Amino acid sequence: MRVGVIGCGAIIAQYLTNFRRLDSIELVAVADLDPSRAQAVADSEEGVRALSVDGLLAADDVDLVLNLTIPAAHAEVALKAIAAGKSVYGEKPLAATTAEARTVLEAAKAAGVVVGCAPDTVLGTGIQTARKAIDDGLIGAPISATATMATPGHERWHPNPDFYYQPGGGPLLDMGPYYVSALVTLLGPVVSVVGAASHTRDERTIGSGPRQGQKVPVDIDSHVTGVLVHATGALSTLFMSFDAVKTKSPNIEIHGEQGSLVVPDPNHFDGEVQLFALGADDWETLPVTAGYVDSGRGFGIADLAATPAGQEPRAGGELAFHALEVMESVLESAKTGQAVSIRSTASRPAPVPLVEPATAVRA
Template structure:
């Protein structure tokens, strides 16, 4: 599958690292509104080694305008790495050009925009994928296998906790994190909600509460350090997700707290508790405390793409049989966005909100690429 990237910001480097290792995808072009950034990424790739697939035919990555990339005959899939507010616009343009699309999370800024993307893709007969693909790594997949193997019994509850003082402390241009489409829930929530759906299945309803603690934030690094910018979203969100299975997940997402001792995710059942690794990473230890046990035990890696990174979801998509939904597909991304949007609605209304969408629990990933 030949890839064209739109958006050459901070995250692109992680995709480039993966593309150099993946045989089923080949990067052919990059584009950005800032042509200098596109040229810099193309130069970095071409000077640093383009991976075996590209090296075999002497191909190099081209820096193009967005319009040129969308029109390119040798681009099969557009990797959309733009800011959340532009996700739907770029995805729709790519679909209109007959390209498959894989986007950074969230799928779009709103479910209304996301629905337009999925409807357009269905009409055009192209596939849509979306991050996070971290859930395909050995961390979440090993935890999932432990659940599927019955090590904790039927899951009854889970907790998911992400707290940080805010991305403005390290990001040189953090404004978009604090505008619609951003915030702790829409920025970091996709990792946690995608993991919870992978582990426990789809969500049917939510209740929640949220707070907006400061009208402004101050940039802590880079050329704009010391500059203030406005905050237009809730910066602390908490809620309970009711899964179709009956399990209840308690979610805490915050840009207002400093630290926590809590596990990123814990899943509880009558026979034990699982401590699940950080869903923002592809690996990590899954630990189990059994009923009647005396200590935590670390489970051996037993499932998932070993040694994976951002972009493995695209390789998984490329190997998905025609007509089947990719594991990191648009249906799951839409459901995750719907859950988060419903949670914000519940927080603002003070009432339980039904989640209208459904997504099948993605199929498990067998242990792949494991060494030793």
């Protein structure tokens, strides 16, 4: 698949590293509102052209646009790529709102192109080994899950953290895509949610960079808790915080009738999966049994490229839309105090068998 990238910020470096390892991906062009950033990438990659955004969209040798723009621009850029007849894969979230995301999916369907979306961390050995353990019945029927992300705030390290504390930001919309996508991959789609939210500070102090010491207003809830009811009846509890200092809790823990699983950080592609079976004396670390080995950002595009025509990619628009609606609905519930039904659904993505890096294509 011949790929053109729009948006040459810091995140592109991770994609470039993995594109060099994936024979099914050919990077042909890059574009950015700052032409110098696109040129710098092109100069570092043999055979890659630096183009304007319009030039990249018009290029005949671009099959898919990788959208690495800011979240507020995700829908606009995706719609332009679709209008140009190109498939699109975006960084999370799919769009700033479900209303915008819906227009992207509808446009893609009408145009006959494919939509994919990060996070593709769910395709790595960490989440996929846990998925296989559940599918193999090692914990029996799943009952519940907890998903925990706690940090005192990104302003400690980010030189321009303003957007994290404005509408569209916050801990849930920032980090929730990793956790919700993992929970749906592990336990299936969500049918309803209940949420609550709060914030402890009205402003934050930038801790690094040229603006160090400046104050940033907080216009969102910076601590969010939600309960997700899965179609299977399993209940997941989300704990997403820019207020809490630290947690010793596992990132994700799954409990079933016959055992419990510790699942590694869904923001990473690998990590240990641990099982405590009913009647056991201690936790057991499970061998790696599924997922793309030694994977990273960009493997979702390789998986999309190998997906048979007419099938939904594992890291596809359907899953990304469902995760976005779940997160929006948790925040809506927090405001209204009422449970919110989820209108969309997403098929539990097909499992990834154990795939070594040299054969990093859909299996």
